Amino acid sequence: MANINLLPWREELRQEKQRQFLSVLGLVAILGVVVGWSIYSFYDNQLDNQRTRNKFLQTEIQKLNSKIKEIQTLEKERLELVERMNLIQDLQKSRPQIVHVFDEIVSNIPEGVNLASVERKGDALVFNGIAESSPRVSKFMRNISTSTWLQLGPLETISGDRDSGANRKKFLLRTKISSPSANDEVKQ
Incomplete structure (x- = not known):
């Protein structure tokens, strides 16, 4: 049998x-590096886009917060103006009231009654006098x-005047x- 050496051929194969x-x-390996770099670039680009959007949102939020503060101050000023207007209207309505x-x-003081003082406390009047x-x-x-403009309150005190010999009476009436218009509404 012939002896054939297959080793170099196998070695070459x-x-x-x-x-x-x-x-x-x-x-x-090159394909893995390229795919890895592509994935890294894609996600890095997504992160950059998200950061840009977040930054935009933060600036818009700051703008809106400043507008909200401005609106709140305007609303506060509006409420103050409305209160002032209501106060002025109330004063205008009640201006002839004291007259x-x-x-x-x-017109209601009878003869023989003298008022020493009339004191106003809010809507209350206190008459201090001698009759x-x-x-x-x-x-x-x-x-x-x-x-029509006065509502009777309690007669707080009535006492004899000791300073004079007459039958005079000191009184305190509220x-x-x-x-x-308020009386008419109550009656209805």
Whole structure:
């Protein structure tokens, strides 16, 4: 039998397969690096886009916050103006009221009653005076009860005047200021 040496051929085939393996391995490594770099670039680009959007949103939020603060200050100023307008309207409505109240006081004081002081506390009036007799105080109270601008309150004190020998009476009477329209609404 003839003796054939197949070793060099096998050695060449093995080296060829090893070169192919190494070249495929190199291609796979290069392909892996390219794919890895592509994925990294894609996600880095996505991160940059998201950062840009976040920055844009932050600036818009800051702008909106400043606008909200401005709106709140404007709303506060508007409420203050509305309160002022309401106060001015109330003052305009009640301006003639004190004139009517003084007119009612003058027209309702009977003869023989002298007022020492009239004190106003909010809507309340406190009459401090001297009357010639108790029936005169009663008449004053009846007159007030029929008044359209005054509501009768309690007679706090009535006492004899010790300084004079006459039958004079000191009194302290409380009333409340009201407008005729408020009285009409209560009656209805």
